[in-house]
Amino acid sequence: MATVQIDKLLETVVKEKVSDLHITVGQPPVIRAGGRMRRLETKTLDADDTNSLMKSITPERNQQELQEVGGTDFGFAYGDKARFRVSVFKQKGTIAMVLRRIPNEFLTMEQIGLPPVVKDLITRPRGLFLVTGPTGSGKTTSLASMMNWINETHAHHMITLEDPIEYYHEHKKSTVNQREIGVDVPDFPEALRRALRQDPDIILVGEMRDLETISSAITAAETGHVVFGTLHTTGAQGTVDRIIDVFPTNQQEQIRTQLSVGILGVLSQALLPRKPSGMVAAYELLVVTPAIANLIREGKTFRINSSIQTGRKYGMQLLDDHLFSLWKNNIVEEEDVLYKANQPGELKVRIEKAKRGLYDDEEEEDEDFDEDDDFD
Structure with missing residues (x-):
């Protein structure tokens, strides 16, 4: 039955x-x-x-x-x-x-509307690239599409450490080994320790949930590997703070320095119902420039958001700006946009102003990413 x-x-x-x-x-x-x-x-x-x-x-x-x-x-x-x-x-x-x-099929980075600069970031020779957001925000889908693109375009050795394995990758141009926590290896720290001896170019760490895993991931990124990691944090600024806060106070300065050198960027995302059906993702992207690396090193992470706002020429954007453009382009409902916003109060004021035809100068140029995605 x-x-x-x-x-x-x-x-x-x-x-x-x-x-x-x-x-x-x-x-x-x-x-x-x-x-x-x-x-x-x-x-x-x-x-x-x-x-x-x-x-x-x-x-x-x-x-x-x-x-x-x-x-x-x-x-x-x-x-x-x-x-x-x-x-x-x-x-x-x-x-x-x-x-x-x-799903069995991979969506392309264009289909899910990832900011184009992501391709440049993930093809650097080393560093830590973080994908963050609450459960169900599409992190797995985004990472799978990035990994699949690398697999199709670069001859690398990729190791994924997952709990459990979600998308299955075939060997295309790259060699892909996928290790399931609890089946192939007991835990994340052990898997990461071993991974460094397995000649990887890219390591995907399914969840950076404890000090040992985070510490090993940062070390791996420093020693000439690209490390993808996920965290359940919202916003780029909050993600950097969260990583540093995991460490005891006496180690935080050292971690700030390591992170400022090792981190490539943070992609933070939210998933919203699309009109009339399907889903669409909104993204925040922090690209770690020398100026942002300085903020991390000096413990001035509270200034990251304003740096993202002024860093549009590097492809950066704030989640709330992307949410605003999704609303403005009539792709999602206002209530869904406000529900997912990092600063709902400020976004609501901005939407009300826009309804009366009052836009900030920058908004006239519209920060339009490709919104043709279906996340379904």
Whole structure:
């Protein structure tokens, strides 16, 4: 019964191109489409239903982890139609699951509207490039499209360290080795330590979540590798602060210096419902120029945002500026733009002024990035 059911549910997810499937006791399965949650018209699930749905897709070792710590994550392929990243967890003593659909095809950097200067940054010989944003903001998709572009255009050795592996990369022009935490290697610090002996040009660190991982990633970036990392921070300025704050006070000055030399840029993103359907990403991009490296070294990160604003000639932009242009070009609703803004109050004032026909000088030139993306 359960396998039939899970297949049916996965078929719906693939056919309707939804991003997530939620399974929990006390309601029918729920899908997230275009950023909005919607119940499917099937039976209300009870504890036996969610338990058998879980058992039909969860590997043995993950079922064991679920029993021991109350939750587990894994990835699996649904035939050749899609891959799913699954989080299984206990709630009120019953089983719940969230399945995130990972499309089989890569979107190009142009399709997802990444700022063009990203290509220059990620083809430098070494340095740390960070992609940040809350869960579900499209970080994985952006990184996959960057990695795929490098794979198609450069003969490099790329190592990805992921928990779990999401997009599968084939060897194209590059050689790509993907290591799954908990399956191929016990943890991120161990994987990073080993990676440096594996002759990589590029290392992707799925999550920089602790001091040891962050420290190893910075060291790897200094020693002649390009390191991609992700953090759940919002905004470029907040990301730099977060990295420094992870370290004990007596090490922070040294880390500031290391970071100022090692960091290439920070791409911070948010994902919004697009009118009338689909999703579109808004980006903040910090390109680390010598002036910005100085701000990081001297602990003046509070000045980063104004430097991004004046750094447009380097391809930099603030998230709220991009959100404003998405609203102005009638791509997204005002409420969605304000919901994702770093400074919603200021953006609201700006939108109100724009409605009355009052624009800042710079806005007349319009900071238009290619907004033709569908993130679906």
